[in-house]
Amino acid sequence: MASSLLSPSFTSFLRTKKDLSLYAFSSQRCFKAVPKRICCSVAAPQRQPSTTGSVRTAMTMTEKILARASEKAQLSPGDNVWVNIDVLMTHDVCGPGSIGIFKREFGEDAKVWDREKVVIIPDHYIFTSDERANRNVDILRDFCQEQNIKYFYDIKDLGNFKANPDYKGVCHVALAQEGHCRPGEVLLGTDSHTCTAGAFGQFATGIGNTDAGFVLGTGKLLLKVPPTLRFVMDGEMPDYLLSKDLILQIIGEISVAGATYKAMEFVGTTVESLSMEERMTLCNMVVEAGGKNGVVPADSTTFKYIEGKTSLPYEPVYSDQKARFLSEYRFDVSKLEPVVAKPHSPDNRALARECKDVKIDRVYIGSCTGGKTEDFMAAAKVFLASGKKVKVPTFLVPATQKVWMDVYTIPVPGSGGKTCSQIFEEAGCDTPASPSCGACLGGPKDTYARMNEPQVCVSTTNRNFPGRMGHKEGQIYLASPYTAAASALTGYVTDPREFLQ
Secondary structure, eight states: OGGGGSOHHHHHHHHHOSSOOEEEEOSSOEEEEETTSOOEEEEOOOOOOOOOTTOOOOOOHHHHHHHHHTTOSOOOTTOEEEEEOSEEEEOTTTHHHHHHHHHHHHOTTOOOSOTTSEEEOOOSSOSSOOHHHHHHHHHHHHHHHHHTOSEEOOOOOTTOGGGOTTOOBSHHHHHHHTTOOOTTOEEEESSGGGGGGGGGSSEEEEOOHHHHHHHHHHSEEEEEOOOEEEEEEESOOOTTOOHHHHHHHHHHHHOTTTTTTOEEEEESHHHHHSOHHHHHHHHHTGGGGTOSEEEOOOOHHHHHHHTTTOOSOOOOOOOOTTOOOSEEEEEEGGGOOOEEEOTTOTTOEEEGGGGTTOBOSEEEEEHHHHOSHHHHHHHHHHHHHHOOOOSSOEEEEOSBHHHHHHHHHSBOTTTTSOBHHHHHHHHTOOOOOOSSOGGGGOOSTTSTTOBOSSOEEEESSSOOOTTTTBOTTOEEEEOOHHHHHHHHHHTBOOOTHHHHO
16 A cells, blocks of 8 residues: 555654654655644555456455446546446536436436436525525426426425425435435435535545436446545544544645545544544535545444435445555644634635634534534534633524434533523524525525625635625635634634633
């Protein structure tokens, strides 16, 4: 494996140097990237001698999943193969376009390849009076009735989301909660953050409307096999860090183009200790580094989460011991500190404590990245520890109906039985909103918590490009729920250790 390229002197250096700094090692050079932060090593790939005959070459997880789905015994990075799709997901933004292409190419009366493998989830522009946004959901509903789609999570009553038992909320969280994520499978979605499902040990990636229209009619798609970057994360996770800090650290290290059309595989003792929701956060943002997909090996944590959610059989796969990785990155997580991504790019990394003079106008906690149950529990933990009230408007948007219910029913550890909602109310936060993608990607002008003015926001979302949350002059600092909550309490970008230690 690539790690074997690290010389004894380098590994000894990493173990013994007292001034722990972030270094990147390759076979060519050593350069210092960020002073006094963490230990990280990067090993360049090593080509194995070519083989002939029927000798099988070792494969990565991603290569194995695509090999099985394409009915091939062997695949290598760069191969183009027709892949059989296990699940296709679309939503209200891209669904109508995909449906239009499907009907244009296959005929007005054509039927989808498998009505039980298509999952349609309205979630983006839902709670709005915008007629075009509402029309999109109507188009989805008509198509699902016409095709007898089994998994359509509809919403009709926009005034009270609880009156819609089928409505779920954010597609990437709903896919997991409703049992559509299974190890070893191929899941495609018309949303770039479909890569979230890689947390379940499957190949999951976003596709465009044209590709989705083709999949609707055939159940297949031509895919190029990506090479794999491996991220080995070891060490005990400090109690002031969350997975959002880990992925922001990685993106800051390799840049927004560092994993372009590559698989990002996450392994190591730290990853093994993460819950499924935290693994989802890790995989969710691989696309912000240009990644084709992110993947975490399935284990007992995965199997326990899936238990009772699906009755379909599945078969997990794992990278071979001698699988070839394009590069391998190693992190000592115990040395990491809370980080943020400053405007206007997810790789504009900085330590939270280095931004303590940045005055903010609001905080937003929500989205597929930071609106899961554990994200709200984390925020509540900070508010509880402080005993103070927020100094800026703090918006809370649960990802799904289930998350919303959890916020109102699950006691926060150490709170004496208080729920997240009670703690949020005592801290002066806004009342948790109806579950949806909310203001993560702006949306119509009347979208809850949309940035309609050029404000500064600390957000648990995934992108901070100009105009992403509304106003094109708004400034977004991406952060973990810990850092977001801490910042809400001070009115400045704040390291959560101020309240958690």
